[in-house]
Amino acid sequence: MEPILKVENLTKVFSRSGQEDFTAVNSIRFSLNPGECLGIIGESGSGKTTAVNMITRLLDATEGSILLDGEEITHLKGRELRKVYRKMQMVFQTPTDSFDPRRTLGDGIGESLRNIGMSRKETREEVERLLGKCGLPADFADRYPHQVSGGQCQRAAIARALAVKPRLLICDEATSALDVTVQKEILELLNELRSQQGNSLSILFICHDISLVQQFCDRVLVMYHGSIVEEGVPDDVIGHPQNEYTQRLIDSIL
Amino acid sequence: MREVTIRKQRIKKDSVKFRLILFGTLAVLLIVCSFFSEYLTPCDPYLQDLSIAKQPPDAEHLLGTDRYGRDMLSRVIVGSRTSIFSTLLLVAIITALGTAVGVVCGWNGKALDTVLMRISDLFLAFPGLVFALAVAGVLGGGLQNAIIALAAISWPKYARLARSQTLAQKETAWMKAAKLSGSSTVKLIFKHILPNIIGPILVTSMLDIGTMMMELAALSFLGLGAKPPIAEWGSMMSDTRSLMTTSPWITFSPGIAIFISVMIFNLLGDTIRDYADPKSRGR
Numbered sequence: 001m002e003p004i005l006k007v008e009n010l011t012k013v014f015s016r017s018g019q020e021d022f023t024a025v026n027s028i029r030f031s032l033n034p035g036e037c038l039g040i041i042g043e044s045g046s047g048k049t050t051a052v053n054m055i056t057r058l059l060d061a062t063e064g065s066i067l068l069d070g071e072e073i074t075h076l077k078g079r080e081l082r083k084v085y086r087k088m089q090m091v092f093q094t095p096t097d098s099f100d101p102r103r104t105l106g107d108g109i110g111e112s113l114r115n116i117g118m119s120r121k122e123t124r125e126e127v128e129r130l131l132g133k134c135g136l137p138a139d140f141a142d143r144y145p146h147q148v149s150g151g152q153c154q155r156a157a158i159a160r161a162l163a164v165k166p167r168l169l170i171c172d173e174a175t176s177a178l179d180v181t182v183q184k185e186i187l188e189l190l191n192e193l194r195s196q197q198g199n200s201l202s203i204l205f206i207c208h209d210i211s212l213v214q215q216f217c218d219r220v221l222v223m224y225h226g227s228i229v230e231e232g233v234p235d236d237v238i239g240h241p242q243n244e245y246t247q248r249l250i251d252s253i254l
Numbered sequence: 255m256r257e258v259t260i261r262k263q264r265i266k267k268d269s270v271k272f273r274l275i276l277f278g279t280l281a282v283l284l285i286v287c288s289f290f291s292e293y294l295t296p297c298d299p300y301l302q303d304l305s306i307a308k309q310p311p312d313a314e315h316l317l318g319t320d321r322y323g324r325d326m327l328s329r330v331i332v333g334s335r336t337s338i339f340s341t342l343l344l345v346a347i348i349t350a351l352g353t354a355v356g357v358v359c360g361w362n363g364k365a366l367d368t369v370l371m372r373i374s375d376l377f378l379a380f381p382g383l384v385f386a387l388a389v390a391g392v393l394g395g396g397l398q399n400a401i402i403a404l405a406a407i408s409w410p411k412y413a414r415l416a417r418s419q420t421l422a423q424k425e426t427a428w429m430k431a432a433k434l435s436g437s438s439t440v441k442l443i444f445k446h447i448l449p450n451i452i453g454p455i456l457v458t459s460m461l462d463i464g465t466m467m468m469e470l471a472a473l474s475f476l477g478l479g480a481k482p483p484i485a486e487w488g489s490m491m492s493d494t495r496s497l498m499t500t501s502p503w504i505t506f507s508p509g510i511a512i513f514i515s516v517m518i519f520n521l522l523g524d525t526i527r528d529y530a531d532p533k534s535r536g537r
Contacts, residue, residue, distance in 0.1 A: 058430050082436040090434055098427040102449045108428070112435035160431065 002070055003031035004168055004202045005055070010064035012050050024050040026226040027064065032168070035199035039217035039234065040206050041249070047226040048206045052172050055204075056090055057081055069167060086116065089161035093173035095153035099145035105131075105153075106141025109160040116164065130159040134189060151182035158189065170204045175212065187216055210253055214238055222246045270528050277522035284515055285342070288334035295328035299485055308501045318503040320494060326507045333485035333508060338515065340397055340486075341467040347405045348466075349459040352412020357443060357451075359413065360420025371417070374410035382407045383469060390478040397486070400479040404469055408462070415458060419451035453530050460523035464516035471512055487512050 012025040025047040032038045040048050053059035055066055057073065065074045073084050089112075092098040099108045109130060110123040118126065128138040134155040145153055154174065161169055171190070175183040194201060207213050213220050214234040222230040222237065224245040230237055241247045287294060297315070303323035311318040317326035355374070359367040377385075389403035423429060423446070432446050471488030473479040480486035482493060487508035494504040 056430075056434060058433065078438075082438065085434050085436045088434075090431075092427045092431060094427055098431045100428045100432065100446050100450070103446075108431070108435075111432060111437060115436040115438075115441075157431075160435070164436075 001033055003067075004034050004069055005032040005204070006067040007031070007051075007055065008065045008067070010051065010054060010066065011062045012047075012054055012059065013062045023226055025054065028223070028226075028228050029064075030221055030228065030231070032202050032204060034167070034202055035194075036219065037194065037203040037205055037217045039213035039220040040204070040223055041208060041210055041213050041220060042223035043208065043249070046223040048208075048223055049172060050226075051223070052090070052170055052204070052206055056088065056170060057084070082115070085112070086164045087166055088168045088170065089164065089166040090170040090172060091154070091157050091161050091174040094177050095150050095157050096145050098157050099153065101145055104142050104144055105148070105156045108145075109141070109156060109163055112160070112164045126163065127159075130163055131156065133162070133193075134159040135185075149182075150178055151185060154178060154182075154186055155189065158186070158193075162193070165200075167200060168202050168204065170206070172206045173208070174205075176208065183212070187212065191216070210238065210249060222249070270525065273521070273525040274529050277518060277525050280518045281522050284334070284518060285338060287331070288338040291331045291335045295325075295331050297325035297328045299324060299328035299332040300483060301325075308497070308504070310501070311503055317507045318501065320490075320504045321497060321501075326504060329485045329490060330487070330507050330511050333487045333490055334511065334515070336397065336480055336484060336486040337467060337471065337488070337512070340401055340480075341463055341470055344401045344404055344408075344466050344470065345459050345463050347401070348408040348462070349412055349455060351405065352409040353416040353448075353451075353455055355409065356413040356416025356418075357420050357447060360417040360424065361439070361443060361447070367417075370413070374413045377407055377410045380407065383472060386469065386473060387476065387478065390473055395478045395481060397474075397480045397484075400470060400473040403473065403478075404466060408466070412455060412458065415455055416451060419454060420447055423447050423450050457523060457527040457530055460526050461520060463519035463523065467512065467516050467519070 008029050009027045010025060010029070011023065011027050013021050013023050015021045028047075028051060030038070040051070042048050050059065054061045057066075057076065061074055065072060067073070068084060069087055071084070073081070076084060099105060106124070106127050110118075110127045113123045113126055114120075124141070127141050131138055131140050136152060136155050136159070140148065140152065140156060148156070154177075157174075175186050178186060190203065194203065205213065205217055217234055220232065220234045220237055221228050222243065222245065224243075229243045230241065230246045237246060238250055241250055301324060303319075305323065306315075306319050307321050307323040309315060309319045309323075315325050315327065317330065319325055320329070355370055359370050385407050386400075386403040389406055390399050393399040393402060429442070429446060432442055437445065470479060471486075471491070474486050474488030475492040477489070477492065480489045482489065490508040491505055491512075494501075498505045
């Protein structure tokens with residue numbers, strides 16, 4: 001089975017004149033199979049977000065290649081890149097900030113649909129369907145981001161991410177800004193989506209909470225100082241950590 | 255104690271709204287009046303009658319007459335059209351130009367940003383009115399050239415403002431989300447950047463209307479703006495300044511007109527700023 005996402009030697013070096021180069025992500029490689037949920041854990045500053053930003057092409061990679069569904073996307077630009085976003089979507093860490101404060105949630109969710117040429121009326125219907133799928137009433141389409149709670153906003157963000165029926169969903173700390181009960185609801189929603197869509201939806205789940213990863217992911221990568229230090233099934237990694245950093249990470253929770 | 259605080263806040267909020275309506279109405283009234291000024295004049299503003307030259311204000315000529323016997327009230331009313339419309343045009347030009355440059359710089363970054371910003375620094379480094387004088391001097395007098403001269407020195411303020419605002423908006427999470435939604439650069443700028451940065455820019459341009467009206471009047475006063483016999487407040491003051499001691503109403507009428515309109519637009523600008531400030535509005 002061909003992986004949906006394949007990352008080879010991905011490296012990001014931040015260089016500033018007069019300062020030493022900083023390697024945020026150091027030659028990481030991994031692949032994600034269709035229908036799989038892959039977790040990436042690591043402390044803040046370990047390069048998780050930089051890696052995701054490179055995969056979503058919000059940040060240019062210094063070296064390496066990113067293959068999405070067999071297609072090389074590392075250097076795509078403009079129209080070609082926008083096409084890629086039909087296969088790959090992201091849910092951000094801060095739900096409220098991920099919606100334009102001057103537009104309604106419906107506008108935000110429907111934006112990608114309008115961009116692929118759907119009519120206003122069809123978009124509205126689809127937005128309401130998506131909101132329903134994510135457990136929100138249809139009239140939320142007319143609300144502004146500051147009028148809804150963080151958890152509701154994150155549900156809307158998931159609805160937005162699912163609008164174009166992507167094959168890869170990236171959740172960058174999607175539950176970190178929410179309190180535990182809402183966190184659980186969002187995870188349940190993601191789980192439900194996974195069981196509904198089967199192999200057509202793969203999830204890359206970035207998190208710093210090892211217990212969430214254990215509940216939710218099929219496989220986990222541990223990142224430390226820009227490199228992947230350990231990889232495996234969550235229960236194995238947590239039960240028998242091979243790496244010293246992983247050991248410390250687990251100890252710090254238990 | 256608590257009751258009192260709440261009531262104080264409510265009064266403050268209401269007063270902002272009241273001021274907004276009041277000054278907004280006054281400004282609109284002023285613009286409408288200046289638009290229909292030709293129909294509002296009691297006498298022909300260009301009709302000369304030397305037999306009644308330099309008459310002090312009386313019942314027939316409420317603001318007196320100038321040295322050619324033209325009715326001052328009519329000239330002030332007709333002059334509003336030139337003064338107010340050229341000011342609004344000027345402010346519209348610098349707002350649009352400055353914002354466009356600023357957004358392009360902020361969005362694009364890199365070399366283009368550096369070049370355009372250094373050019374704007376150049377313009378900012380000159381003393382404004384002196385530079386405008388030089389430009390108007392080179393291009394020759396006339397209202398059109400005065401507007402060009404003032405536009406040349408005034409756009410960098412807007413460029414800097416728009417650039418900093420664009421830079422701030424560019425890094426937000428919702429901007430990334432909009433990119434991931436497959437929106438093109440043009441869409442991102444027009445649908446997301448502009449609506450979010452237009453507030454502070456609009457406030458600045460409202461506050462600038464007063465300043466620009468004064469500077470246009472100053473250029474006209476120095477003989478580099480509107481040419482006679484066109485009625486324009488600045489040039490009307492300048493033409494008659496030698497009569498200030500003997501017939502002060504001729505100089506003071508357009509002066510007071512400038513004073514009142516500048517004040518209305520400045521107060522409106524202040525009020526819009528207060529209104530746009532979320533702290534004064536609440537959620």
